[in-house]
Amino acid sequence: MDYHEIKTIIAENLHRDGLSQAFLGRCIDEVSRQVSQDVDVPILQCNQVYRLPPKHALLDLPRHFNGCVSLDEVERPVGPLAADYEKRTWRHPETTWRLGRPRKADKPAVVKRRLRLRAIDDPVSLASEGRPTGYQYDGKQLVLDCPTDRTRFYRLRYRRQLVLSEDEPTNPIADKYPDLYINGGTANGFDYFDEPNAQVYREKFTQSYHNFLNIETRMLSAGAIRSDVSGYSL
Numbered sequence: 001m002d003y004h005e006i007k008t009i010i011a012e013n014l015h016r017d018g019l020s021q022a023f024l025g026r027c028i029d030e031v032s033r034q035v036s037q038d039v040d041v042p043i044l045q046c047n048q049v050y051r052l053p054p055k056h057a058l059l060d061l062p063r064h065f066n067g068c069v070s071l072d073e074v075e076r077p078v079g080p081l082a083a084d085y086e087k088r089t090w091r092h093p094e095t096t097w098r099l100g101r102p103r104k105a106d107k108p109a110v111v112k113r114r115l116r117l118r119a120i121d122d123p124v125s126l127a128s129e130g131r132p133t134g135y136q137y138d139g140k141q142l143v144l145d146c147p148t149d150r151t152r153f154y155r156l157r158y159r160r161q162l163v164l165s166e167d168e169p170t171n172p173i174a175d176k177y178p179d180l181y182i183n184g185g186t187a188n189g190f191d192y193f194d195e196p197n198a199q200v201y202r203e204k205f206t207q208s209y210h211n212f213l214n215i216e217t218r219m220l221s222a223g224a225i226r227s228d229v230s231g232y233s234l
Contacts, residue, residue, distance in 0.1 A: 001178035003028070003169040006185065013186040013201070016193070023192075024185070025165065031184035032162035035173060035209075036066055041216040043172050045069055046160045049077050054150050055129060059142040067159040068117070071135055071142060074155045075110040111155075115144070179208040 007024045036044065048062050059071075116134040131152070132144035142156065164174050164181065174181055183205035190198035 001170075001174055001181075003164050003166065003174070006164070006174060006178060006181045009182050010185040010189060013182070014189045014193075019189075024189070027185040027188040027192075028164055028181055030188045031181050031205075032164055034184070035180065036159075036162045039213060040067075040159060041213070043176070043216055044159060044162065045157060048156050048158070049074065050154045050156065052144075052148050052152050052154060055147045057132070057144040057147040059135075059144070059154065059156065061141060062156070062158060062160070064161040064163055065158055066161040068137055068142070069157040069159060071115045071117075071157075072111045072155045073113045073115065073132070074153050075112060076153055115154075118145075173212075177208065177212045180205065180212060183208050 006028065007021070010024055010027060011019050046062070050059050052059070113131075113133070115132060117137065118134045119136060129147045129149040131149060132146050134145040136143045136145070162171055162173060164171055183201050187198050187201035187205050190196075190201060
């Protein structure tokens, strides 16, 4: 289900005249914010692969970055490369989401080394070139512990802030668990108008939320979601 369909259903549930598109968008944004902050399951994680030339040590964080899971040095990617990754593509362990249409995942990345998150003793600009073994996260970039001695590829696995909007009309939650957005967005709308129906939809949202967590954590425990499967972006 996409952004416009979810907004339409929320408006019908609220059954009030004069609801603006901006107001309905804010109701949805609050659901995205809450789910992104409160839970960490693989369906909310993405991968991005970087091609880092020699003598470089900085990796720019992806748009909507919401926390680092791991950083691995990998073999050169094999498979389609998504040039417009951040704007139009979600990547998670089982499928590649391209405008809400799942397809088979690209070939898994071959991990050569996992880098350790640690403090960096010397400024990168003064360090000798080599093969990085660690990195530091400064809130805006990932800084490797030394500049690369040759072209290397790195896969960042990160938690992505959920977004559902005109520019990004779908995401894995909206596609697989639309009730989260419908019930949560409706509850947020009723809360704004201080109506008792808010509690009814808040309870529906809680039920949808628990269902989402139960399914995703069960899939993780059963090994259906593998954290080593990656899509690629340069």
